[in-house]
Amino acid sequence: MSEPLKIAYSPCPNDTFxxxxxAHGRVPGAPALDVTFADxxxxxxxxxxxxxxxxxxxxxxLPWVLEEYALLPCGGALGRGCGPLVLTREPGExxxxxxxxxxxxxxxxxxxxxxxxxxxxxxxGGVGEVVVLPFHEIMPAVxxxxxxxxxxxxxxxxxxxxxxxxxxxxxxxHWESTTxxxxxxxxxxxxxxxxAARLRELAQAARTSVQMAWEDPAASRPYVLAHAQExxxxxxxxxxxxxxxxxxxxxxEDGYAAVRGLLTRAAAEGLVPPLGPEALxxx
Numbered sequence: 001m002s003e004p005l006k007i008a009y010s011p012c013p014n015d016t017f018x019x020x021x022x023a024h025g026r027v028p029g030a031p032a033l034d035v036t037f038a039d040x041x042x043x044x045x046x047x048x049x050x051x052x053x054x055x056x057x058x059x060x061x062l063p064w065v066l067e068e069y070a071l072l073p074c075g076g077a078l079g080r081g082c083g084p085l086v087l088t089r090e091p092g093e094x095x096x097x098x099x100x101x102x103x104x105x106x107x108x109x110x111x112x113x114x115x116x117x118x119x120x121x122x123x124x125g126g127v128g129e130v131v132v133l134p135f136h137e138i139m140p141a142v143x144x145x146x147x148x149x150x151x152x153x154x155x156x157x158x159x160x161x162x163x164x165x166x167x168x169x170x171x172x173x174h175w176e177s178t179t180x181x182x183x184x185x186x187x188x189x190x191x192x193x194x195x196a197a198r199l200r201e202l203a204q205a206a207r208t209s210v211q212m213a214w215e216d217p218a219a220s221r222p223y224v225l226a227h228a229q230e231x232x233x234x235x236x237x238x239x240x241x242x243x244x245x246x247x248x249x250x251x252x253e254d255g256y257a258a259v260r261g262l263l264t265r266a267a268a269e270g271l272v273p274p275l276g277p278e279a280l281x282x283x
Contacts, residue, residue, distance in 0.1 A: 004032035005202075008046055009056035011037045011227035012154060013236045014077055014243035015186075020220035022209035030205035037227065039135070040186060041106040053191050054202060058109045059184040059259055063272040066279045068192060070199055071259075073282050075188035075206035078247035078255050083172015083183045084111035084153045086118075087142055087165040094122040094169055100148035102127050105135040110185050111153050113266045114171040120269060121178075122169070139163045153185075155235050157242075181258040182247060199282070210249050256280060 009015040020026075023033050033054075038046065044061040046052055050068050062071065086102070097119070104112050107130070119127050131147060138150040143163045151171075152160060160167065172183045190202050213220050228236050247255045259280060267274040 002031065004034040005053040006036070006051075007033050007054040008036040008038050008043050008052045009188075010039055010043070010186075012243075013224050013228050013231065013239045014248075015056055016224045016227050017213050017217075017220050017240050017244055018075055018206070018210050018248060020209070020223045021212040022205050024223070026212065026219075027205050027208050030208070031201070041108070044106070044108045047189060050191070053194065055189050056186050057189055058106070059187045059262060060110045060113045060266070060272065061108050062187060062189075062259070062279070063263060063267070063275055064108075065189065066275070069189035070192050070282060071280055072188040072190055072199070072203045072206060073251045073255075074203055074249055075210065076184075076248065076251075077186040077243040078182045078184045078251070078258060079242055079245055080176060080182050081172065082157070082185070082242040083170055083175060084114060084151055085157060085160065085170055086115065086149050086151055086168045087139065087156075087160050087163075088149045088168045089142060089145065089165060091166045092168055094118075095124055097123050097127050097149055097168070098125045099128040101129045101131060103131045103133045103138045103141050103147040103150040105133065105138065105151065105153060107132060109153075110183070110262065111151055111171065113262060113271055114175055114183070115151050116269060116271055117265055118169060118171050118174045122174070139165060155231060155239055158235050158238055175262075179258075179261055181261055182254060184255070184259045184262050185243070187259075203282070207249055210244070213244070 022030050023035050040058055043055050044057050047055050047057050047065040141147045142150040175183055190199055263275050266272045
């Protein structure tokens with residue numbers, strides 16, 4: 001029997017929901033997995049160091065890792081109405097962010113790229129200092145006045161009002177209104193050295209795992225809740241509903257257009273290296 005594939009993904013509900021069947025050996029014929037849990041800013045670094053066979057990373061990380069890794073056409077997170085938010089203590093206008101300090105969870109994230117593209121269009125003169133903070137520290141930092149604004153992702157969409165904060169702008173709304181495309185958030189990548197046949201096998205396993213999760217949501221519930229202990233079950237359901245969708249089963253034409261569009265625009269702003277013409281092609 002071959003060694004299990006080393007895979008790393010986040011403990012977020014969308015990832016545990018997607019990978020539950022595969023991780024627990026319920027996907028017929030799929031290779032066994034040796035799972036490591038890590039937040040996406042950690043898995044981005046793992047990808048740069050080539051440490052795992054399969055990884056969940058931010059789409060924003062792709063320009064740095066596509067030489068060694070291939071983008072799988074399924075298993076990731078894209079969507080509509082699920083973009084990052086810019087939060088402030090008081091209601092305001094985008095122009096008021098000029099020269100201000102903004103906390104972000106990572107500079108190698110789709111959220112950050114969307115924020116910079118939005119700011120280039122909507123904040124005259126641009127924002128001031130950008131401070132990287134752990135995700136869970138951003139809303140408290142905004143509330144306490146340590147920063148002027150915060151860029152938040154994931155379940156913060158549903159909980160920021162509890163901190164008394166206001167949504168200054170929705171990055172996803174800006175992206176969708178200017179491009180008409182879904183928002184590319186998290187990608188599944190696998191080492192090219194595994195070979196084309198193996199990569200196709202992995203894509204099929206991921207796709208089947210997603211379908212099995214949809215067909216029997218109760219089966220994944222213990223795994224999902226065990227790794228989302230600080231999240232209320234209703235928020236877990238909202239999280240899965242937003243981030244696991246048709247693009248998770250297959251990127252399709254719109255999904256690939258979204259990824260290419262984001263990275264092309266970001267490269268034009270000098271935020272990421274340019275992609276080669278065949279960088280996103282799958283085996």
